[in-house]
Amino acid sequence: MEDESRPDPDELLRQINISERHHQKGKLKIYIGMCAGVGKTFSMLQDAAKAHGKGIDTLIGFVETHGRAETEFLLFYLPQLPRKIISYKGIELTEFDLDTALEKKPGLVVVDELAHTNAPGSRHNKRYLDVLELLDNGIDVYTALNVQHIESLSDTVSKITGIRINETVPDSILETADEIELVDISPEELLQRLSDGKVYTADKSKEAVENFFRRGNLSALRELSLRLAADRVDRQVRDYMQSNRIQGPWKTAQRILTGISSSPDSAELIRWARRVSYTMDATWIAVHVETPEPVDEKNRVMLNRNIELARELGAEIVVTSDVDIVKGIVRTAKNENATLIVIGKSGEKSFFSRLFVPGTTSRLLKESGSIDVFVVSGSSVNGETGAGFRLPAPQSGIKQYLISAGFVFAVALLCYPLSVYMGYQTVALILLLVVSLLPLIMGPGPVLLAAVISPVIWNYFFVPPRFTFLISRSEDILMFIAFLVIALVTGVLTTRIRQREKVMKQREERAVALYSLANDLSKAEGIPEAVSESVKNIKKVFSADSFILLSESGGKLENTTVTGLSTKELSVAEWVFSNGRKAGRFTDSLPFAEYVYYPLNGPRDTYGVAAVKFKDRNSYLEQESLLENFLKQTGSAVERELLNKKAGRAMILEESEKLYKTLFDSISHELKTPIAAIMGAVSYLLEKENMKDEPVRELYGEINTASERLNTLVGNLLDMARLESGRLIVSLKPCDAGDLANTAVEKSGIKKSVKNIDIVVPEDMPLISADYNLLEQALINILRNADMYTHNGAAVKIEFSFDTSSVSISISDNGPGAPESDIEHIFDKFYRIDRKNTGGTGLGLSITKGIVEAHKGTINALNLKSGGLKFTIKLPR
Amino acid sequence: MNDVILVIDDEIQIRRLLRISLEDSGYKVFLAADAKEGLQESVNCRPSLILLDLGLPDEDGLSLIKKIREFQEVPVIILSVRNSEKDIIAALDSGANDYVTKPFNTGELLARIRACLRFYRPEEKSPLFRNGVLEVDFSTREVRKEGKTVKLTSTEFSLLSLFIRNAGKVITHGYILKEVWGKPFSDEVQYLRVYIAQLRKKLEKNPSSPDIFVTESGIGYRMKMTE
Incomplete structure (x- = not known):
């Protein structure tokens, strides 16, 4: 039976993750407004001033006042971070100084205009990435953002205002925000402020009102920002209800699916799907169906961009292959349990294709079964078609076209004198043969050129009347048309086959590349070999320079293999390693670097950084997914080798442990055996009743005492050696206090x-968690010590006590005590107070201390006022 | 007395010492220097008791005990150095009867040997058991301390019986728990401790310094016999 009100575990986990992340991370507050001039900066600064007043270490990172007096007034009271000056092509640009801000580590940083694009040469391309790094370092951030800069809304905004928006921030940053504050004023008020010159200076204002700040625009933008805030509140309420097990009206397990293609309109569809999923509180999947259709370079780049966009907007990406796009989408939707498919309306199609091939949309509607389909109209949304005739894009150079044309001319020239013998119709066949053979050596463009010019040449040079484009005989006209069509069709078909072959070959190459990497990695022994194999493979497959830096000990990157690496590049690598995000050339972070850097992740941890120097942006975009696969495998291999190494080390340790034990046991055995023989013999002699001779008896007694002392000494030396080797194994078991005291007294021989x-043991004395024999030895040593220093009429008291967290054992005697100056040295090795009269080794008490400390306890000694020395052992319960 | 004692120890000095003192005390003594020889001798001389050193050069003492026990019910006393409680417990649990740590007091060793031999002599088992101030009449299940009747619970009585059956001999915590409470409690030493404390309170002259139910450090308990 399912408990309906049980909170979704994934959802709870997500919330825990958010709250945990927030634990270490800084907090982000975003002030959102419909457009410039609503007072975002002002209210942000007001809050910052309040925080500053509360004693929070506040720093103004970057704020543009646009000369607004009220704002400048607020700024006056707050500490400001000097801006960083970057000169770019002779212009000096001022930017937010991220490094100094991180160095100062304030509690709160105010950074205006989140969507700002940084000047070239900054660490990150975008300011929001600066903000994320601040948050990662535990610094709170206040920032401001206009609604038009939000990625998923930018399309809508440009449609409303007619202005293309270039600076955008991904929607995910809104979810990172802990707090979003909507700064809202009515359009009337804003226009009033504009005309008062509070937003822009007077001359600029007029221009602005005419272009952007039209009442209609403003109302629409206002609605967008209000809706954004409302959505967020709605989501928070739902989150709260869910985590507190309040049943709500929400529909659970909604899953939205949309298709991605290389079409530029696909991006719009993706944003649409994201908005729908957000408002429906649904997860969403973006699926790309790979068809056998060849994909040219340009489209592949577009496709990658669209996939990247969908991923950024929080979609789960699924790539599947199918001959038919509709089937692929429906199959994925069913596999992924999608409840709603969002697609774009198919674009304009010719009459013929509509007649024979039903549109993608209508087929999807028919085949989707129980899944809802949501059709979005678009300007030319036609992402998923793919079928139909498409001219291959030109790829070949001008040289190829010339060669191709030259070839046709050459053959024509060769045939010219022969045409008399074989007739001009045969020439057409020969030329046709040329066209059909050309794709073997030429690209699609030149082949098509040949296909077009060869019938024309035939017509001009061979068909009577010669040297005119006229054709006198009607069968020749038919022949010309047939020639043209056959040439074109042959050209197109063969190039298509070749392209398909090329794509297949590419795919195969990828698979082979991955396989050979896996193979090389599995053969590699040790981390250096695995890394060099991986680098070798990357260099070969991507034909790009590459290297890998590792941090085997965790902590810092170690550069042992790469020489001639500039400190600039190294610092990028270190940044990537500590932030766990890719950076470098062609990326948004640290794009001035020469290489692209990726964190090298294993299943458990990050082990280093991999760098690849791509030739250009396109090869980077195209090959990134393959490279990521490469790095994933490499990361796993490094982790595996690291674990192997650890296991090896543990085995060596175990072996040495075993060796040590054997050695120790044999030394112990060798030392004790002769003592055992002496003591055994003497004790037997002493017990014999016929020992009448007093002096002999006394001498035997001396031997016995001496051997007992020797035995204690050997025992102490062995104990000490064991303690100092750090190999003492303490096996804690519950021990009875009374038993401990009794056996210690018995064995110490002080009786x-x-x-x-x-x-003295309290009635309710708890069991002591200790290693019985070790603690017993500790007590024996103290008792023997007491015996040594107390003389006539000695008395010893062993007293146990306990509280909630510890148990104490105190042993006191009624002897002379120790000189105060000696007490602090009493536990030192070989330290003896009275060197003349005692038989001590000076080891006993330091062994006791060692044993107590091995139990995570403490021991101290102090002189009693009444005379005598008192030792107190305190052990954790 | 014609009791035969087999000494298995790799140290010649110990073997010689034991041979002299044991023969002087009236036992017939056979010696073996390693496990192989020990096993042969235990078949040849049919000993009444075996003194076995745990650290033999050719074989683990534990497996030797098991081999010997396969064909004869002979009492075994372990000789070992300190710091090998684990080995001692293992040896006791796999059938050894008692242990003495080296270096040992010969008088103490002889007393253990006597206790062990007595344990294996069936004729001495009578319904009346006496040990110092303690007296137990098994025919009436009556327990007396200094002549006065003491009431024991049934668990206490079965614990006491176990001690009496193994009088003079060390018994491990695990063994007691298994015998009196059955296996499931085998690791609950605290459980046992409570009952031992009660027995001491009821039967010892001075419960805080027991001399009947004595503790064997880290190993178990022993009922000490007053001779």
Whole structure:
């Protein structure tokens, strides 16, 4: 049975992620307005001033006042970051100084105009990327944004205002924002402010009112921004209801699917789908159906851009292949459980194709079954057609065209004297043969040229009347038309086949490249080899220079292999490594670099940075997905090697541990065996009843005492060695306090000289979590110490106590105590207070301390006022 | 007395020491220097008791115990150095009867040997058990301390019986828990501790410094016999 009110776990996780991320990350507040002049900067600065007043370390990163007096007045009170001056082609541009801001690490930075494009030479192309980096470094940011700069709204805005918007920010930044504040005034008020000269200076104002600030425009923009804010509030309410298990009217599990193609209109469709998904609170999928149709370079670049856009707008990208686009879309929609398909209306089609080939839209409507289909009208949305006749785009150089034409002429020239013998009709066949053979060596353009000129040449030079374009015989006219059509069709078909072949070959090449990389990586032993294999493969496949920098120990990148790398390039690599985002040439971040840098990610962690020097933007765009696959494999291989290395190290450690134990056991055995023989013999002799001879008996007693001492000494030395080797294994078990005290007293042998032993254990004493034998040894050493320094009528008291977090064992005697100057050294190795009279080794107490510390406990000694020394051991419970 | 004792120890000095002191105490002694020889001797001389050093050069003492036990029910006392509690517990759990740490007091060793041999002599088992102040009559299930009757719960009584059945011999925590409470509790040493404390309170002269139910550091308990 399913609990209907159970919150969606994924949704909860998302919220936790957001809140966790916010824990370390800075907070982002965006002030959104419908256009310039509504007072975003002003209210942003007001808030910043309030924060500053509250003692938050506030810094004005970049604010443009446009000479507005009120704004400048506010700015006056706030600390400002000097702008960075970048000179570009002789012009000095001022920009937000990201590095200094990061260095100063204030609590809050105010950066105006989020959609701003940075001057060339800045770290990021776009200012919003600067802001993201500030947030990543735990700095809060206030920023302002006009509604027209939001990616998914920019199309709508340009339709309303007729102005193309170039500076946009991805919608995802709105979701990153912790707070969005809508700064709203009525269009009337805004126009009033404009005419008052509060927004622009008087002469500029007039121009602005005529171009952009028309009442109709403003109302539309206002509606857009209000709707944006309302959507967000709506979403927040839903998030809140969901996380608090409040049943709401929302439809769960809505999934929207849209198609992506290389068409420029596809971008509009993508934005549409994103808006629909946002308002419906649905996840959305963008699917691209790869058909066997050849895709030329230009279209591939467009397609990649569209896929990138969809990904940026939060779509799940699915690439599938099918001969038929409609079938591919419907199949994906069913596999992905889509509930709604959003497509563009098919564009204008010729009468014939409408007659014979039903439009994509109508077929999709028919085949989609239970899935809703949403058809968006577009100016020329015709993304998914693909079928139909399409002329291959010119690719060949002028030289190729000349060669192709020259070839046709040459053959014609050769045939000219022969045409008398074989008749001019045969020449047509020969020329046709040439046209059909040309695709083997020529590109599509030259072939088509040949296809067009060869019938013309035939007509001009061979068909009577010669040297005119006239054709006298009607069968020749028919022949000419047939020749033209056959030449064209042959040309088009063969080039198409060749292109298809090329695409197939490309795909095959990719698969082979990936396979050979995988193969090389699997053979590589050790990280350096894996990396060099990967670099070798990248260089070969992408015909671009490449290198990989690793950070094996975590932390910093290590450059051990690449020589002659400039510090500039190295700093880009380090930035990529620490931020985990790609950067460098052709990207939005640090585009001044020579290479494109990617973080090298394994399944668990980032292990380094890979750099590739693409020839141009196009080859970068085309090959990026393959490169990403390459890097994914390399990352996994590096991680695998790293894990292997770790496992190897652990094995060596284990072996040395084993060796150590064997060695230790044998030393211990060798030392103890002779002592055991002596003590065994003496103890037997002493027990024999016929030991009447007193002096002999006393001498045996001396041997016995000496061997006992030797035994203790050897034991202490071994304990010390074990402690210092760091190989002491403490196995914690619950131990009984009374038992501990009793066995320690028994084994210490102090009963012979100490008459009065008092053990105090509270009724409700808890068990002590300790290694019984080690703690017992610690107590024995203290007891022996007490025995050594107390003399006649000695008394020893062992007392246990406990509180909520710890247990204490204190051992006190009634001896003379220790000189105060000695107490701090009492636990030092080989330290003895009275060197003459005692038989101590000076090791016992330092072993005790070592054992207690191995239990994460503490020990101290102090002189009692009543005389005597008191040791207190405190162990965690 | 004609009890035969087999000493298996790789150290010649220890073997010689044990041979002299044991023969002097009236036992017949056989010696073996390694596990292989030990196994042969245990078949040849049919010992009444085996003294076995755990650290033999050719074979692990534990597996030797198991091999010996396959064909005869002979008591085994382990000789070992300190810091090998784990090995001792393992040896006791796999059938050894007692252990003595090196270096040992020969008098103590002889006492253990006597206790062990007594344990294996069936004729000495009578319904009345006496140990110092403690007296148990198994025919009436009556327990007396210094002549006065003491009431025990049934668990306490079965624990006491286990101690008496193994009088003088060390028994591990695991063994007691298994015998008295059955397997599931095998790791619950705290559980056992409570009952031992109760037995001591009821039966010891001085419960805080016990001399009947003594603790064997990190290994288990032993009922000490007053001789």
